Amino acid sequence: MLILIVFACATKVQSNTTPAYDISNPSAQNYLQSHADYATDLWSRTAKAAKALDQTIQAFQNTPSPETLSAAKKQWLETRTLYSQTESLRFQNGPIDNPDTGVEGFLNAWPLDESYVDYTSEDPNAGIINNVEQYPEINRSLLLSLNERGGEENISTGFHAIEFILWGQDMSTEAPGNRPVTDFTEHPQASRRLAYLQLSSKLLVQHLEEVHTAWTDSYRKTYTAKNPQEIFTGIWTGMAMLTGDEMAGERMAVPYETKDQEDEQSCFSDSTLQDFQNNLVGIHNQYHGYEGKVGLRSIIQEHDSNMDEKITRSLQEAIDAVNNIPHPFDQSIQNEEHRPKVEIAITKLEDLSDVLVAGASSMGIRVLLEGGS
């Protein structure tokens, strides 16, 4: 509490005595254009990966076999890798999660209640796929209409619905879920399951392409017209929210506390750690620059080199701490030997989030996290 007061009042002093960061200077302008290029390129690569996923799913549908299923899973993981890198572009009214037109809820809503989608070990008749009476035809508009209906965990579309259909429930301590191919060939609802899978992968492509198109066209115009202050606020907020409220909070502290596999993000494919790692890859690329695009660091180094050192160090410590958690995450939250490593990662992510809020503040920008400082 005391620290906060000192900090907040210190900001006031600073802004009275040192000139505020001049967001109209050429390097800021240059950075903001570069950031838009970075975002556009990342969404383009993500949408392309999703298209490739859709093709592997098509191939699986044409010839269901362990090989084609495995190819589809592999491409899901590839797509997920890139998607996780996009997540620092959230929380700033961008095309992904703009309150009016955002598609994030269709793409990435979780936790997913398995029994809302398909059978579970407890209930062989559960889910939209097996409920022929209520949902005689599985089609695109049905899946869209059922997403997040009547509860935040009633998820019918997106990465985790596809993940559940591809992998099935994770009943193993070492390996991910292992849905048999016969679910798609011999099971009474095999064809409905295949239809569900295909439709949800097409929706995934569609939603990701919508985001990419927005960045190349309509949103790019909005972005260019925006007050730079607002864009900077969004960029800092995205990174601070992702590391603080999301990663340290909901995605790590919750499973750490409950020790419940159901609370990890990609629980069917056991790829939760990959999600965390790539969330941080996204932040790293956004801060340090990526493939010729200038990173936020270029601004901070110039404006406040101490702050840049703090951010760079804190980011690296968070990356190291996450990399230090043994795979799979659902075991590390239960294993007494590994739990301290999860705890350290949570702390490092909270630190990083705080440092990012302070980084924003050094530019005269205020970032408000849901829970925190």
Next chain:
Amino acid sequence: MIIPLFLFGCIPSKTTTTSEANEELSGGAATVFDTSDKAFSLSIRGLSRSERRAFAVGNAFFNDNWITAPASADGRDGLGPLFNAHSCSSCHFKDGRAQPPTPEIPHLGFLLRLRTGTDGHPKPDPNYGDQIQDQSIPGVESEAKVAISYQPVEGMFRDGTVYSLQKPTYSLSEMKYGELSSDTVLSPRIAPGVFGNGLLEAISSDTIRNLADPNDENGDGISGKANVIDNKIGRFGWKADVPSIREQTAGAFLGDIGITSPPNPEHIFPSSQTSLFDIPTGGEPELSEGKLQRIVQYVQLLAVPARRGADTPSVKRGKKIFRNIQCASCHTPTIKTGDEHPIESLRNQTIHPYSDLLLHDMGDELADGFHSHLATGNEWRTPPLWGLGLQETVNGHTRLLHDGRARNVTEAILWHGGEAKASREHFRALSHKKRTDLLNFLQSL
């Protein structure tokens, strides 16, 4: 953009000179500056690391959907068998206020409470218990379907402007567990916002008792009365019949989601529903002590959004009118929290809830005939008004009052009767300009 931060960061300083300074800080130091749809969902600032985690974890539990037992998700099975909602957040959406169902919007955050025998010893209905649960797990019949119809109630302001209110009537169909007792009373209830409840909990019982004037000894026509439950002052619920967030939370889990917890370890089924005892449970109890504590901490740590535009001339005029026509007699503008709450940031805060947490006779038009502890069928707790102007942004509607019948603030005021009748009549007599000022003031809360 930066100014609010200064205000917040430096509130503890004592540089203020007038009593009205900092009045935009509705929750004292537990105030946040946000006007987005997250305005009710933000924590108090400056949390310790452990509080911050409790908040994040509690938030997740608050959103968790409970599912039918048995399930692989061990920690969150045991839904129902009869229930109104799958999660806390389905009724308290974005920690804000629910609205009554319409043909397009399902029954989320609305329910009918039941009581029979109004002779001072009210009891649950023998067949349906404490409330109508309109949902059920597979293989179990839900209790009934609730339908609402509205009749127009016409009226006129003193300046000749006409208005039309709507009065609800409730009907039950598809009743699967027999008849309601002939003297059972139905009381419709809307899920209120949960933000700021930590501060209300931190008000000392003595402070609430001191606000009370049950025999109207000051002769202002207003006789606030504290509800008392097992020697504890009631603060929460439309009838102020729940003393603490913990009891409120555990009560809602049992009644609304069908989840047992340490304070309520057993399901209570009326005799018409004894077969439900054979349904598998999600553990004994279903909600662990640890999870309950996290959810309670989450609610306690939710901040209150700051006022917007408190200094504009119209809002300032509206505030004067609010006092002049006695709204402030029950909607108490300023209260200081006590120094005993377990969460330090909630202690000793000067807050502006615009509530006295007391029961008031609101007249026959709003009465539900439902007694609860010291609350009579005509009495309701003064609901806090903080955050009122952000309700539409957060929850997408402007419905108000215990049953959500009022479609906006004006209608809510016009429904005030009983002790508040004089204030309502003053409101009806105001000019259009003065009514606008008053509404602008209320929107600034």
